[in-house]
Amino acid sequence: MAQKLVILGAGGHGRALIELLRDLGEPEIAGLVDAAPGREAVLGVPVLGDESVLPGLRAAGVRLACIALGDAGLRLAAAARLAALGFGFPALVHPSVVRARSAEVGEGTVVLPRAVLGAAARIGRFCIVNTGAILEHDVVVEEGAHCAPGCVLPGGVRVGPRALIGAGAACRPQVSIGAGAVVGVGAAVTGDVPPGAVVGGVPARPLPAE
Ligand SMILES: CC(C)(COP(=O)(O)OP(=O)(O)OC[C@H]1O[C@@H](n2cnc3c(N)ncnc32)[C@H](O)[C@@H]1OP(=O)(O)O)[C@@H](O)C(=O)NCCC(=O)NCCS
Missing domain, CATH: 2.160.10.10 (Hexapeptide repeat proteins)
Incomplete structure (x- = not known):
């Protein structure tokens, strides 16, 4: 089964990562998570909600994440939170x-x-x-x-x-x-x-x- 990956951050860097993942062809994008979700989709990728949806995604078999936050401090803090939930970061x-x-x-x-x-x-x-x-x-x-x-x-x-x-x-x-x-x-x-x-x-x- 194809590995699935969630992107944290639905802003400009998130859009760049959607394009990167599409060019790579894998892993499959499960969706976007954002502190201020607001929109239904970005470049056709669904915005699933804020970080409260992450444990459910893990339970549903999504094992990978990438952090699309430009600010280094926020990016590293988010990585620690997602690592604690069991996500891996290719x-x-x-x-x-x-x-x-x-x-x-x-x-x-x-x-x-x-x-x-x-x-x-x-x-x-x-x-x-x-x-x-x-x-x-x-x-x-x-x-x-x-x-x-x-x-x-x-x-x-x-x-x-x-x-x-x-x-x-x-x-x-x-x-x-x-x-x-x-x-x-x-x-x-x-x-x-x-x-x-x-x-x-x-x-x-x-x-x-x-
Ligand atoms: C250096 C930087 C962080 C300064 O931002 P800032 O703190 O908001 O500073 P300001 O825009 O208020 O500018 C302060 C002073 O520095 C000058 N300045 C700002 N950036 C400068 C630069 N790159 N080179 C020379 N002088 C610069 C401004 O002209 C201003 O001078 P003044 O007070 O004589 O008018 C910002 O300009 C910058 O270059 N950021 C990098 C952005 C980037 O590449 N991001 C990657 C996105 S993918």
């Missing part, structure tokens, strides 16, 4: 991804179309490697981090847990991005970024706080 890698055989992808991580994972790249659990991101050889991305569309991480870059590398940002080889740091859209990162910092620009500098 790594979902779009068929168009160029993936070195030695590249590792952790559970619950999603890799969207046309991303590149180089030799010995290691992507941790519950990460997002977004459309067209290039993660070169020996890049390490830790739990919950997000590499946004079109970012370029050359050899040996380390991305700490829950960090966000913004769309189109690029880094010098070997730099480290600290836990929870944010690299703004289009930045050029020339040195290490401390944990929790928000940087942007070319070259990247700390951005003014709001």
Whole structure:
């Protein structure tokens, strides 16, 4: 029998994952679950309700889940709740991804179309490697981090847990991005970024706080 998977999160990332799963052809999508369900369906996939429906889905034989929440903290917290209910989290890698055989992808991580994972790249659990991101050889991305569309991480870059590398940002080889740091859209990162910092620009500098 085909394995079934529930998607938690019916927003933009949820729509991206519906398309990814359709391109993969499996597992079968059981439906969407969302904190604010509201709609009947998204891209033809039924919205089943909020998280209160999850125990029933498990009892009905749905064993797999993916977490379609862009915020890293919310994504990791939701993963812990669903793991406690017995769900498993496959790594979902779009068929168009160029993936070195030695590249590792952790559970619950999603890799969207046309991303590149180089030799010995290691992507941790519950990460997002977004459309067209290039993660070169020996890049390490830790739990919950997000590499946004079109970012370029050359050899040996380390991305700490829950960090966000913004769309189109690029880094010098070997730099480290600290836990929870944010690299703004289009930045050029020339040195290490401390944990929790928000940087942007070319070259990247700390951005003014709001
Ligand atoms: C860096 C970022 C988080 C800042 O967002 P924010 O806290 O809402 O900041 P604001 O938009 O209020 O901007 C604060 C200042 O930083 C500047 N700034 C914002 N983003 C910048 C960027 N990427 N590069 C350079 N400067 C930037 C603003 O112009 C503003 O400067 P000012 O005070 O002189 O006018 C956001 O702009 C960003 O780049 N996020 C990444 C988004 C992304 O790629 N998501 C992935 C989706 S798939």
